[in-house]
Amino acid sequence: MTLLLNQQPRYLQLAQTLIHEIRDGRYAVGDFLPTEFDLCEQFGASRFTVREAVKRLVQMGLVDRQPGVGTRVLAREAVSGYQQVMRQLSDLQQYTADTELEIFARDLVEVDETLAPVLRAGTGESWLHLSALRRSGGEPEPICVSDIYIHPAFRALEGIESSSHVPIYTLIEAQFGEHIAAVQQEIRATLITPAQARWLNVKPKSAALWICRRYLNRREEIVEAAISIHPADRFSYSETFQRDWRAAS
Template identity: 30%
Template sequence: MQNKQAKYIELGELLLQQILRGHYPLSALLPTEKELCAQHGISRHTAREGLRYIERIGLVERRQGAGTRVIRTNLPEQINQFTQSVQELLEFGQQTRFSIDVCQLLITDKDEMSRLKFSHPREYIYLAGVRSEVHDKKPICYSSIQQFRYHTDLYAKDLDKKTALKQMMHLLSSSNIGRVEQEFTACLLTSDMAQKLNDQAHSAGMRVVRKYFSKQGELVLLAESIYPAHRYRYINVLTPASKKL
């Protein structure tokens, strides 16, 4: 299941396909932001984000004053999970396809209440499924999501997947989220999980748990994603602390 793509994603996917098909060979320069605006009738912001989209995938390198240059003409195996802000994390979710195979209305049990520090049971929407690449449909991870805030019109015996996903995307807009806590742990893929991700059972994996909090500090969504180890890459940049004068 996939939401309507933003304009910058459409531009990024177009450029990606042009690179993969040889329209822009290795070391070629892509059009500038100004040229893309003229070619596609888009804003400078859309052009900039479209170029950042394929930069994140790993096909191009952008340097100020030197333009955007093609550094590879095939898709990388690993996923770059380097995000510098809540906004970039949410954009990553929008740039992938989420195929839901479980959609239920559940209630927290005692173990969950203790783990999440809830004082009373809370109902939540549970979504689970495979997140995959838009361009080649290759599985990225298996995600299970507990959404604790949603509209009451979803109190139904059989939840509509499309409506539930739309509600989740609205909740995860940057205007609603105050902070995200992330936890990374190694794991082994179970036979069932390996089958869903087209990988080998008992091979190495990476578990990423993200807690999304509202600006008022309320836990509104909990997401757990399991990645095959060879598909996961996390990059972080550390810089020296500035000295106080």
């Protein structure tokens, strides 16, 4: 059994140990870390401690968790900011669980000509609007500032807390019987506005990623749309495309 002797929380101790082992080459890029059970046995740690430690490595961009497959090493050194790895909708749910949404404003907005194409809504419609910051772990600065828009049919949504790890769309599903069938994501480069800069503590006109996610029901109607602005040095996005060998043969 490997002992962890430190005053830090045990999950941080374990995370630091795994980071050193990856840097030292014990686990090369492409290798899989030991299973959750094996890590518990090796370090005498609980499943919660192991999961939190691995979550920390995921946030640093060092490893990628794949349900039913394992935890694969992606890099020897941590990437800057938060790295989001996307393969399926459950990865988006994991992103929400790994980060914290802090809502600082709630109001109704009337859709104008600028917002209409983003929401695919008619001008004059009144949508519920949430302004929020999203934070990762113990990082001092937010990874993004977000504007979340909820369709007029769900403006009476309850249970929206000022700080949450629960996806907004799951509240809509639970309270209104709606079902999210797909999420459309659009990404482009942008410059941070003065108002966004104040919330993010960066300089105006800094480089950023503009990410819009549209949550669609089975009728392909937008139930929720979230527009997030990520400073360039605080967020990276990773997506894996697998070849369809049957189509290629």
